[in-house]
């Protein structure tokens with residue numbers, strides 16, 4: 001394999017050649033500093049005129065931003081650089097000269113950067129966010145594999161709508177009506193009855209007319225589902241999983257967190273167990289805080305979630321929501337039919353809900369009644385109801401929104417920076 005920048009530490013005092021791009025440069029009469037990036041990382045290349053000679057030095061000074069290069073040099077330890085190493089350049093070969101790269105080091109407006117997302121991704125900040133996203137995905141597979149879960153892939157084209165019918169992307173499946181998946185959950189329930197503990201990781205789609213810093217039209221969800229797990233067991237999986245991904249990012253993405261200026265002391269504290277507050281107590285708390293508008297039975301908005309989360313330095317579970325504001329499949333509390341055995345996990349620092357989960361109804365008659373109440377097609381849900389006819393067991397699961405989790409852990413304000421090519425209200429380009 002070819003040597004990359006992140007492996008330069010293995011070649012101290014040796015000469016290497018790397019394929020890279022010029023991110024930025026500054027120069028004087030005698031010396032030029034090249035900020036080089038190769039996708040794996042960033043390194044400073046130092047070009048000394050008296051060392052390389054006039055010709056290579058002139059080439060270095062003429063380099064344009066984002067030109068692609070082969071750079072040969074000697075790796076040197078450098079305490080001042082955040083990366084710890086720099087490259088004493090010996091030779092430069094230009095592969096392709098980039099002309100008038102639109103994203104200059106000066107500040108640009110958001111719409112301009114979004115229009116240039118295909119190029120903006122190359123910036124140091126976007127690179128750091130994508131690396132953290134990748135680490136969260138890696139740690140997700142690590143956690144669920146270690147815990148004996150099987151990865152299962154639910155379909156993207158579906159005939160049913162688990163999270164309600166108002167936000168569906170409808171399409172045609174030859175002659176039939178079909179929808180893009182909003183959640184793989186119902187299929188994951190079938191898979192849990194076959195494989196015990198399962199998890200999925202895939203894209204989900206919601207035609208939500210929300211233009212907030214937390215909403216994407218296309219986002220990625222991790223959806224575990226566990227047979228024989230009840231409400232409390234479900235929360236334990238969630239707090240252990242979330243702790244694992246936060247601690248993995250802290251351990252493996254120090255450079256990236258530093259690039260983003262993330263306050264890591266806040267992340268250090270994220271260890272299981274997480275605090276819990278019931279919906280009832282959350283309503284009382286909000287009234288005490290002066291939110292007079294919210295009544296029992298209302299769903300929380302972003303300001304409510306933020307006010308609740310501010311009381312804790314870890315993510316907080318809000319449990320036992322009213323049955324009337326949650327999807328049809330949630331198991332009612334046997335002592336209080338008006339609430340369900342569910343929990344939303346709210347991230348600290350105003351990042352909002354990162355997980356929605358619940359125990360599922362396992363009684364056939366009850367589920368059938370709920371399907372009817374919600375006006376859902378019994379034909380489309382026939383297979384789902386059948387899961388309750390052949391050895392039904394209590395089971396639970398949840399969905400973690402990847403982009404909101406990346407935003408929180410990275411400390412970036414808006415989810416548009418947490419996915420390579422965000423699909424937003426009014427944005428399908430690039």
Ligand code: 4AD
Pocket residue numbers: 162163182183184185206208214215216217219221223224353354355356357358397398399400401402403404415
């Ligand atoms: O709370 P939600 O709607 O739950 C479900 O879909 C369940 N069926 C999951 C399950 O139990 N298997 O969505 C789960 C999470 C939210 O907590 C949030 O993090 C994220 O998905 N999410 C979004 N992220 C970005 N943009 C959107 N429009 C999102 N909608 C939900």
Ligand code: MG
Pocket residue numbers: 344353355356
């Ligand atoms: Mg939710």
